Amino acid sequence: MKRQMLVVLTGALAMLLTACGGQTPQAATQPPAQPTTAAPATTQGPTAAPATAATAAPSAAAGGGQAQPATGGRIQTIISRGKLICGVNASALPGFASVDSTGTYKGFDIDYCKAIAAALFNDPSKVEYRPLSAADRFTALQTGEIDVLNRNSTFTLQRDGALGLEWMPTTFYDGQGMMVRKSSNIKTLEDLNGATICVQTGTTTELNLADNFRARGLKFTPLVFQTNDEVVAAYEADQCNGFTTDKSGLVSSQTLLKNPAEHQILDVTMSKEPLGPAVAQGDQQWGDAVRWIVFATFQAEEFGITSANLGEFTSSTVPDIQRFLGLGDNKLGAGVGLSNDFVQRVIKAVGNYEEIYNRNLGPSTPFNLPRGLNTLYTKGGLLYSPPFR
Amino acid sequence: MATEARQRTATPFYRDSRSIASILQVGFAIAVMVGLWLLYTNMMDGLRRANLLPSFAFLTQPAGFPIAESVIPYDPTMNYGQAFIVGVINTLRVAVTGIILATILGLFLGICRLSNNWLLRNAALVYVEIVRNVPLLLQLIFWFLLTKAFPRVQESINLGGLIYLHNRGLTMAWPEAHASFTEWTPWLWAGLLLGVAYYVARRIQFVRRDRPGIALPWALLLVAGTALAGFVATRLQTGDWPVVLNLPELQRFNFTGGLAVTASFAALLIGLVIYTAAFISEVVRSGIQAVNKGQREAARALGLTNGQTLRLVIFPQALRIIIPPLTSQYLNLAKNSSLAVAIAYPDLFYVGSTINNQTGQAVPVILMLMGSYLVLSLLTSLVMNWYNRRIQLVER
CATH class of the missing domain: 1.20.5 (Single alpha-helices involved in coiled-coils or other helix-helix interfaces)
Structure with missing residues (x-):
């Protein structure tokens, strides 16, 4: 009896060992095969969805570094999954990302998730939102847990380089501000010497705060939390004298305070904060796709195409617009791994940049944020789309 | 076959x-x-x-982020390595203080559990059963939220001008060495020497007479007395107290002077001590109860008082049973301190996460974090195991 068991055990172990050993050569042979399956995918666009290309990528890792040009990988993964996984703010940041009383996500960042889903699936609802804190967001992107990060994240060299991420066109040009109580009689940063200041960890604002105060020879005590919710709660409880983050974030958070009128945002800008979507480095095609989806919202505003009047433009004879909307024989979308009418899909779902902005942050919202730098270059702003040709 | x-x-x-x-x-x-x-x-x-090959090169780069509290001087121009050390020291600070306080409270509660007094016994029972059955993270957040209930800094609760309680923690008067401190130091050394000499002499005497006695309180009193005499003598000699109280003073936003204990540190320390003390009290209780009843009866028969029975007979034997599980509780406390991240105390894990977030060097940072906690825990085990072996020798 005991002997038999031992024999069975050794047999099982032998099987286990061969399975282990067998996996290595198998993995090693896969990389050469991968480019051949992936190459046609780039020309066929998202309709051809060889699920194997997506699943082959992780196992190919064991074989060595040849997996570098993983063309088409991410888009195929998303298509075969059937939904986009979009990293958004875990804290309520009304206007940018918040959950309303019916449990649906709303906001500027959310609309860009929808725009990408619309371009891929022609259905803006095919998004899974993954709420992330500032400290977790880049890890989620690096590990491939999310496809794209739309979480009011600042484009910096360090993040673009050392963190292995890739930034998309800036969707919101912002700057760091400081909120204080009106009753505190603080007018400038200098007035805050010796104060306690609330800030969120893992943000550029945490670093800018230290830099700005040091440059001015001011002392401060940081009170640092993981989420914006905690920061707002601590500021509300007067555990800190000032609360700093991007100005848009301050405007948004101010609406969360019990008595917003008691607070004011100082007229100082401590930094440049270009906020935009980000993807993981190493998948050029996916980066291109997201980049041109964002540009499409700018270009649509420039052309005056909105979700309301899109129908009038589909019969346009203007070559620029025909190319932009993928009408006739224009096949621009395929070049970035998207369908040729992806721009139409995006506009139909979320509209142009102006519509996205006004819906979430414009005059009809509690924030009424002036567009400032976030207008088209033709009106003195910074929004500029390269030509769709 | x-x-x-x-x-x-x-x-x-x-x-x-x-x-x-x-x-x-x-x-x-x-x-x-x-x-x-x-x-x-x-x-x-x-x-x-992902272009994220692990490397430790980031350690010498400027950290750039501020750390709310640090025992050693730190500012954001210092490098990531130094920031990490600040985190290590902050963890040590809360772990060591926590272990000492949790032991005292746990010991007290454990003895209370065995008290003849109905109220004391049941109060300790209720405490233990509530505290050890609620997750520590919840308790920490509870204590931290409680700090928000305190008044603003400007309206601090003033306890005799020595301690101020407010929603950012507490600020208390703290002794500060003056110029004449050097004149006082010989007195301190003399006091210490006298105390040790007295203690050793008394212990030798006890052994010779083969009778128990109390030496430590008297020795401590001797040290304190000499120090106090020196304190006054220095004042008379130089016209300056060697140590004065540094009183907190309210500035526009915060207090300056005195010792500031942040709300985060206070909440973390209170949470860890209260939680761990509940477990320690059970360890102590079981240790004492595990000593054979006959030992107590024999001690009483020999005419030892209640206190002497506990101190000389029960406790030395209970200690052997207590030490190994107590070590585990110490290790738990040190490791649980990493929950500080939830209440904004810049401990090792918190600083490590920030470094990871800034540099993207997840693997080296996690290795450093694991290594640090491992070293910390192994050192604690080493000391406790050494102590355990030392007291085990007493066994016959």
């Missing part, structure tokens, strides 16, 4: 239980190593693809 094997005289290796055992062991070791190797190469390839 079985019949074939039986016909042979020598057992084939695959039927020999000894060789099967070693084959199984070698096979298992190989399987584990292959598994680890696969995981490692997979990780390295993933990191290479």
Whole structure:
């Protein structure tokens, strides 16, 4: 009896060992095969969805570094999954990302998730939102847990380089501000010497705060939390004298305070904060796709195409617009791994940049944020789309 | 197959239980190593693809982020390595203070659990059952939220001008050395020497007479007395107190002077001490109860008082049972301190996460974090095991 068991055990172990050993050569042979399956995918666009290309990528890792040009990988993964996984703010940041009383996500960042889903699936609802804190967001992107990060994240060299991420066109040009109580009689940063200041960890604002105060020879005590919710709660409880983050974030958070009128945002800008979507480095095609989806919202505003009047433009004879909307024989979308009418899909779902902005942050919202730098270059702003040709 | 094997005289290796055992062991070791190797190469390839190859080069780069509280001088121009050390020291600070306080509270509660006083016994029971059955993270957040209930700094609760309680923590008067401190130091040394000499002499005396006695309180009193005499003498000699109280003063936003204990540190310390003390009290109670009843009866029969019975008979024996599980509680406390991240106390884990977030060097940072906690825990175990061996020798 005991002997038999031992024999069975050794047999099982032998099987286990061969399975282990067998996996290595198998993995090693896969990389050469991968480019051949992936190459046609780039020309066929998202309709051809060889699920194997997506699943082959992780196992190919064991074989060595040849997996570098993983063309088409991410888009195929998303298509075969059937939904986009979009990293958004875990804290309520009304206007940018918040959950309303019916449990649906709303906001500027959310609309860009929808725009990408619309371009891929022609259905803006095919998004899974993954709420992330500032400290977790880049890890989620690096590990491939999310496809794209739309979480009011600042484009910096360090993040673009050392963190292995890739930034998309800036969707919101912002700057760091400081909120204080009106009753505190603080007018400038200098007035805050010796104060306690609330800030969120893992943000550029945490670093800018230290830099700005040091440059001015001011002392401060940081009170640092993981989420914006905690920061707002601590500021509300007067555990800190000032609360700093991007100005848009301050405007948004101010609406969360019990008595917003008691607070004011100082007229100082401590930094440049270009906020935009980000993807993981190493998948050029996916980066291109997201980049041109964002540009499409700018270009649509420039052309005056909105979700309301899109129908009038589909019969346009203007070559620029025909190319932009993928009408006739224009096949621009395929070049970035998207369908040729992806721009139409995006506009139909979320509209142009102006519509996205006004819906979430414009005059009809509690924030009424002036567009400032976030207008088209033709009106003195910074929004500029390269030509769709 | 079985019949074939039986016909042979020598057992084939695959039927020999000894060789099967070693084959199984070698096979298992190989399987584990292959598994680890696969995981490692997979990780390295993933990191290479993401352009995130691990490197410790970031340690010498400027950190740039501020840290709310630090025992050693720190500012954001210092490098990541120094920031990490600040985190290590902050963890040590809360762990060491926490261990001392939790031991005292736990010991007290454990003895209360065995008290003859109904109220005391049941109060301790209720405390233990509530505290150890609620997750620590919740308790920490509870204590931290409680700090918000305190008034603003400007309206601090003033306890005799020495301690101010407010929603950012507490600020208390703290002794500060003055210029004449150097004149006082010889007195301190003399006091210490006298105290130790008295203690040793008394202990020798006790052993000679083969009778128990109390030496430590008197020795401490001797030290304190000499120090106090020196304190006054220095004042008379130099016209300056060697140590004065540094009183907190309210500025526009915060207090300056005195010792500031942040709300985060206070909440973390209180949470850890209260939580761990509940477990320690159970360890102490079980240790005391495990000592044979006959020991107590014998001690009473010899005419020892209640206190002497506990101190000289019960406790030394209970200690042997208490120390190993107590060590585990100490380790738990030190490791649980990493929950500080939830309440904004910049401990080791918190600083590590920030460094990871800024540099993207997840693997080196996690290795450093694990290494630090491991060293911390192993050192604690080492000390406790040494102490355990020392008291085990008493056994006959």
